[in-house]
Amino acid sequence: MSQVSTKRYLSKTAKNIKPSGIRRFFDLANQMEDVISLGVGEPDFVTSWNVCEAAYAAMENGYTAYSANAGLMELREAISGYLTKQFKLRYQPASEIIVTTGASQAIDLAFRALVDPGDEVLIHEPSFVAYAPIVQLAGGIPIPVEASAESAFKLLPQQLEAKITDKTKLVLLCFPNNPTGATLDETELGKIAEVVKKHDLLVLSDEIYAELSYDKAHVSIASIHDMKERTILISGFSKAFAMTGWRLGYLAGPEVFIQAMLKIHQYTMMCAPTIAQHGALEALTNGLEDVTKMVTSYRQRRNFFVKACNQIGLECHKPGGAFYAFPSIHKLGLSSEEFAEELLKEEKVAVVPGSVFGLGGQGHIRCSYAASMDNLQKAIERMDRFLAKRI
């Protein structure tokens, strides 16, 4: 049998992409039994039953074929109406919206359509682990911009401006933020928008957690004056509608950009799953009440968990959105990885090391409070015991 030199066949791109920092920890945690998990980036609610019913009905009625490349027109119309109602944004369903296979594919499409080799993309960090690798896959250069704990992980305009060069093309924003839960209000976004306009840049705004805003209504940067024409909005159904496994997201933006993305989408993904699109249509049509209930529950758990963290000595800013707390572990003298690993092994509580989210993440851990109150209380007791041995 001849030996295959596998390394010869792997592309440079595939070889150069680093595996996600979460992956290693995922493997470790998922091998253990009876773990209280604060390590998940998804809702603990299951998809609303009416959404599941709509998907069954779609199958029963034979809607099992491809949809239009950009997605079912009824769904695009529903997305357009939803964005208008919730965030005062107006997009044409026929030309300015694409339904994608999750927000992840939406991000990939946007970068592929907008980034040329050598283009720089500014990404505020800590942030979702996939952004920088997807920029690299598109040939671009991810440039991290640190949003520090001192500013409650809000991105400051001067920090952004300091990283802009002649090669900068895009700014990626994600608010409410994974992993910090930070949000930006209209004034703060306005200042970011001024920098973006001054340097003639585009914004990719990942607003997948928009509905999960607790203290103030979410504001999209696309709704700021003169920003719609230079913003690609990304969102989806995973977080607000508890539909992570349905893999359904969308892109909205100026026609010229969206149509370029549609070309790539039609050759690579063809269309998002039709059955899931029918479920999403039901979610937007009749599911907003369920969203409100879930948001109330997350807010209550955030209030409890963040206060409890501070009480046991884990200094934690109060996140305005998403379902993550990002407490500091600096005073323990352990790295984020060491803390997470020891906590998992000693007390069976899974959290994600902050370092995997990039600059500013070291010395923090990401705790998802998308968990039952019972589990949150137990996790706090165990973390308290863990800290007592070390402080």
Add this chain to the structure above:
Amino acid sequence: MNEKDLEIAQILEGGARLSTDSIADMVELEKEEVEKIIKSLEEKGIILNYQAVINWDKAPVNGGVAAMIDVKVTPKRDIGFDGVAERIYRFPEVKAVYLMSGAYDLSVQVEGKTMKEVAYFVSNKLSTVDSVLSTTTHFLLKKYKHDGVIFESGQKDKRAVVSP
């Protein structure tokens, strides 16, 4: 009832074992304020009781039997259905009574140790109540969902322990 009252009532409905401290943190009030609100909700009769929903099929005891009984009645002069319902709900065997629209008037939920005991209650006590015209007894065979709680679902967290 203001927003915080409602929020606290909903939290307690979802899990009455939560401590006042935890509820205070959840709704961002002081513990004393939460205690005051709960007391006021109890006094107003908004919070009536704190109960555990138990799946007796899983408990290692000889479970009893439950029955839903459709009851047709003649409403009494002056007191209507309410007086008849009161006569019925005062029996300790009766766990719930509802006034219904449709084919019958009252739905009475009864629990007993054995089927015989329930049958005895229906024939000797319920049927003999003045105004009761007829009864139809349905024995409860299995509980799938009760008080909003699903009894036998794969309700385990199906998420991976760590995810992006």
